[in-house]
Amino acid sequence: MSEADTPAGGGPRPPKLAPFTPTPVNRDEEIASVISQASQLAPGAVDEALGHALDNHINARADQWTAQVHSEFAQYAGGLKYKRDHADSEVIYQTRLQSPDTHRVIETETARNAAALRLRGEDEKAAWPEPGHADPTLLAGRSGRYVYLVALLIAAAADIVAFYQVIELVLQNLSSTLVVVLVLGFTGTALTTVHFAGTMLRDRIAGAKWIPLFLLIICAVVWVALGVLAFWMRLRGNLGGGSAPFNPSVTGSPTASSGSADSQGTAPGAAMFAGLYLATGAVALIGSYLTHNPLHNAFARAVRDHGKAAKRNAESAKRLGHAEAERAYFDNQIIAAERVRDEAIRSRLALAQELKQQARLELAKRLRDVSATDAFLLNDARPYTYRPFTS
DSSP states (O other): OOSOOOOTTSSOOOOOOOOOOOOOOOHHHHHHHHHHHHHTSOTTOOGGGSSSHHHHHHHHHHHHHHHHHHHHHHHHHHHHHHHHHHHHHHHHHHHHHHHHHHHHHHHHHHHHHHHHHHHHTOOTTOSOOSSSSOOGGGGGOOOSHHHHHHHHHHHHHHHHHHHHHHHHHHOTTSOHHHHHHHHHHHHHHHHHHHHHHHHHHHHHHHTOSSSOHHHHHHHHHHHHHHHHHHHHHHHHHHHTTTTOSOEEOTTSOEEOOOSSOOTTSHHHHHHHHHHHHHHHHHHHHHHHHHHOOHHHHHHHHHHHHHHHHHHHHHHHHHHHHHHHHHHHHHHHHHHHHHHHHHHHHHHHHHHHHHHHHHHHHHHHHHHOOHHHHGGGGSOOSSOOOOOOOOO
């Protein structure tokens, strides 16, 4: 609503709209005018008080007042209906926006229910037979995943240190930037392959048919090959200790190079690297095996998407409700203006009837003739019966 202010306690206030108020008729001036006209009639002009000249003059004034009310109402209703049409277009717009949001909620709810069935092991068409990934307790969420992620980050940091030593020993002419790139590449490849090996092993044990055995073998071979290559590079790099200007230890602190191997020498340093590589690989393999569950991942994603869709649908429904409320406000204002118009017309016709009676009283005062005043009791040429306004 462009014209509405939003209060602190809830939805928007209705637009600021002046009520329909017809121009009032000055009752005192009209009565004075009728008295003046009645006093100007000839003493014997009784017929002019019996629905002829004076009554018709008052009827004409009532028609003018009624026409003025209709004219003012037409102008007011024109602007009001214009705003009402704009409010109706906003309702149509919000309705079209809400429709896809509603469909999205239905779709995500269907996906959530299907994922929950699979996770509970109740889906007869599921491709995860026992012993599979079905675990109804995971519907409430899972624990331990973040512990694995923290352990994986620590393992990645350890591998980065170990690979950095290997790369710097063998490729001493590379810049620091290239060394960092190679280290990150080695570390990422090693941990990714062993992670994929753990997830594929878990899926195959669960009964997945779409994971061929050769992919699992490829991951294992690549991971072992990287470890053997790094171990050999570390071993050969330590053998050339006399020519290397920098010999980083396993802990990452630089030591001066010497012609003979120290306590951090050839076999101990390479063996420590191999043990670290195997340990970090075991962390990635076991952690991925224990935490991997595609059914729970699908369920968690469905829950998340359904929550977002439900929130968006609720917001669009709220906007639609506000638009409908504004349209209803303008509809009610039109109805209220029509009732004010009708009541204003009734009040002006009643005033005309009062003016006619005032004219009869004035003529009766002037004539002072009982036989003449009896004629005043005849019906008006256009009588008016007042009907109270009903809400």
